[in-house]
Amino acid sequence: DEQAFSAMKDDIETFEQSTKSDDATSGAVVQLNRLYYFAIPPSAFADTATAINKTSMQDPSKGWTRLIVEKPFGRDLSSFEELNKTLSTQFTEDHLYRIDHYLGKELVQNLTVLRFANIWLERIWNKDNIQSVILTFKEPFGTDGRGGYFDQYGIIRDILQNHLLQVLTLVAMETPSQLIGPMAGKAIRDAKVGVLNAINPIELGDVLLGQYEGYADDPTITNKDTNTPTFAVIHLKINTPRWHGVPFILKAGKALNERKAEMRIQFKDAPAGQFLFQSKSCPRNELVMRMQPNEAMYLKTNVKKPGFDATPVQSELEINYDTRFFKDGEDKATANPDAYTRLILDVLQGKQGAFVRDDELRRAWEIFTPVLHKIENDNVQPIKYKTGGRGPEEADTFIAERAGYVRNLDYTY
Structure with a gap:
């Protein structure tokens, strides 16, 4: 008007x-x-x-x-x-x-500092040391009356193609020429596009789809035979010298057992660990960055079990933002503003590094569009899963096979 x-x-x-x-x-x-x-x-x-x-x-x-x-x-x-x-x-x-509000989250914005301000981390941030990278988004509720909108897009368009893919580019990008300053916006986004250009379009065999039981009962969903996924796991490969052969997994779902968004980098087995410790378990190290809720970073590290035994047991080196950076009684919203507050301030200051450029979006859609059309045109059926759990049982098998991920069942955070 x-x-x-x-x-x-x-x-x-x-x-x-x-x-x-x-x-x-x-x-x-x-x-x-x-x-x-x-x-x-x-x-x-x-x-x-x-x-x-x-x-x-x-x-x-x-x-x-x-x-x-x-x-x-x-x-x-x-x-x-x-x-x-x-x-x-x-x-x-x-x-x-x-705007993609995930690019304004504290732990996501911390990635550039964590990676490029710590010499020890950058030295191991490659295919020689990392077994797999898993980016996860979980919600404990379903569509809750938004099914009519959600059914037009599904979990892949809603979460994976944008939020998780944007996080992946920051995890995997090469060092930008500038991280702070007038040219930082261009440099960071150029580096992110470099990652996307190294990813081939997704094929159906690289995807596992799920839909929670009762999804179509949402009264706002008109197509009761809908095949729209509410859960998806996608296996990506980044064809660069740094990441050749390292599986990247994007995983997202609704109506699961918890609310969580995290980055999980699992490292390779300790060399000769089984021999050195006489076949006793020597779990893989993992760096976990929890984006929500309650931001935290922890490195799952093997230490000696207390007592007379020398058995390795897994603990963590941890930074919990609530206890490390915020004083008792301090307003957390002021000390650690939410994503939209950060991003709107960036707009006012003319900083574009945390915003999505048109060539980023174009390449992201080039990667995802073929498989999205395949799912819709061939009416690919998602696996049904019960609400309140981890999603389809087949998802854990898919991730173990594709990513070589090994879960330490004895570890509790």
């Missing part, structure tokens, strides 16, 4: 003029900026973008104009290209901030 935006522009200019008048008396130089937040359906993007471009852009000599754009960024490659064309004909990439 260009008329409505034109009226809004008049209100904005009236406010800007009053602000300018107030500051003129103090001699301050005022920059009059405009920020728009697209928390709207993709179907409204075109009209809204056109109306803003025609009526409400700020004069560059007075300040900037920026737009925050929420997902979904399409549902496959062609729909993304259509949306992107709509925005790119009206705005440049400097205007656009495509």
